[in-house]
Amino acid sequence: MDVLLVDDSAAMQLALRRHFSAYPDLSVRAMADARKALTEARIRAFDLMLVDYHMPGMDGICFIRKVREIPHYAQVPIVMITSDVTDEIKQAALEAGATDFLAKRTRGVELTVRLRNFIRLASAVRRLEDRATWLAGEVERALRHTREREAEIIFRLALAVEYRDNDTGGHTLRVARYSQIMAAEMGLDPEFCRQLYLAAPLHDVGKVAVPDGILLKKGRLDENEFAVIRDHTVIGKRILGDSSGALIRLAAEIAEAHHEKWDGSGYPNGWAGEAIPLSARIVAVADVFDALTSERPYKEAMRFEEARERIRELAGSHFDPACVEAFLRRWDDIRAVTAAERGSDLYAMAHGTEPWERVPELLRELAEEPPPKAASRS
Ligand SMILES: [Fe+2]
Numbered sequence: 001m002d003v004l005l006v007d008d009s010a011a012m013q014l015a016l017r018r019h020f021s022a023y024p025d026l027s028v029r030a031m032a033d034a035r036k037a038l039t040e041a042r043i044r045a046f047d048l049m050l051v052d053y054h055m056p057g058m059d060g061i062c063f064i065r066k067v068r069e070i071p072h073y074a075q076v077p078i079v080m081i082t083s084d085v086t087d088e089i090k091q092a093a094l095e096a097g098a099t100d101f102l103a104k105r106t107r108g109v110e111l112t113v114r115l116r117n118f119i120r121l122a123s124a125v126r127r128l129e130d131r132a133t134w135l136a137g138e139v140e141r142a143l144r145h146t147r148e149r150e151a152e153i154i155f156r157l158a159l160a161v162e163y164r165d166n167d168t169g170g171h172t173l174r175v176a177r178y179s180q181i182m183a184a185e186m187g188l189d190p191e192f193c194r195q196l197y198l199a200a201p202l203h204d205v206g207k208v209a210v211p212d213g214i215l216l217k218k219g220r221l222d223e224n225e226f227a228v229i230r231d232h233t234v235i236g237k238r239i240l241g242d243s244s245g246a247l248i249r250l251a252a253e254i255a256e257a258h259h260e261k262w263d264g265s266g267y268p269n270g271w272a273g274e275a276i277p278l279s280a281r282i283v284a285v286a287d288v289f290d291a292l293t294s295e296r297p298y299k300e301a302m303r304f305e306e307a308r309e310r311i312r313e314l315a316g317s318h319f320d321p322a323c324v325e326a327f328l329r330r331w332d333d334i335r336a337v338t339a340a341e342r343g344s345d346l347y348a349m350a351h352g353t354e355p356w357e358r359v360p361e362l363l364r365e366l367a368e369e370p371p372p373k374a375a376s377r378s
Helices: 010-020 034-043 060-068 087-096 108-163 170-185 190-209 223-240 246-257 278-292 304-313 321-329 331-342 346-350 360-368
Strands: 002-006 027-031 048-052 078-082 100-103
Touching: 002 010, 002 034, 010 027, 010 108, 027 034, 034 060, 048 060, 048 108, 060 078, 060 087, 078 087, 100 108, 108 170, 108 190, 108 246, 170 190, 170 278, 170 321, 170 331, 190 223, 190 246, 190 278, 223 246, 246 278, 278 304, 278 321, 304 321, 304 331, 321 331
Parallel strands: 002 027, 002 048, 048 078, 078 100
Antiparallel strands: none
8 A cells, every 4th residue: 555645844754654664565655845745646546645734835735635636536535634723724624625634743542543544444445446447347348248249149130131132141241331431421420330330231131021932033023022022121120120229229210211212202101301310321322332233143243333323323312412422432442342342351341340350250151151042132
């Protein structure tokens, strides 16, 4: 335990040091200059302070007030050494943060007992603070663990959905990354960008309820079959809706609205403009761009520059123009995401983006053992 003793009286310093010497684990720093002692207090983390009231340059009350401003000393016991001080001064010392008083004339057994009690108090405060620090670390660790598990479960669920009509698992990652890049470019809150990145993969979760005969059909779909496909938005909202978690609620709004169009001609609700949640407006651009540039059994992959121009043309009709502008401004980064995936290096694409660093093994398995190719409609 470290004790700081601030007193310009050599006799008082000597008397206190003599008593403290009975405690072998105690380290006492005795100083006569309050200003230098304040500097010392900022450098070292003392567990107990004894401070004289009458000192040249700075009185004890002023010293205590300044020490209490240092975060470490919020709870550390500070004892003011007094001689002939009024109750008003004592009151001011208490308000400045003094824990107790010690009269200069205290001697013998009484001084021994008082100092022992101060040491015990300081020791208890330190144990409590150590415990609080440890607990805060544990809470932080548990929270991080929970958030990682939540994100991983979402991603694995998205992969399960995607596995039904896609052969690599790459669509999920790409849509998430495109969305995150656009959101960041639009200057949105970093926490929103992170949540969008994690929630976007569930945009098509409602497809789990679409029968294989329709979802995997290679020929043209009739109007009834399209209606069933369109229902994946409503079903997605139903699967994810009413969650108490913000991340799942965000995923629900994306699942419901990612096929809405800026001009109101989309589905399922025909929402237009800013009535469509911003998250869904962003994911809509990412989802369509990825669908255009992906090879499917019934179509070739569109060239990237051609798909970029297609997205540009659809600004103001299908897409929110602000989202398209963000997409175009970050074209190099969008293209880099695609390039990483094109090199089959899904690990490189996911690497460094928590918490999916654990998922690439699964992605590799999916890439190595693709399911039978089948038609896909977003
Ligand atoms: Fe969809």
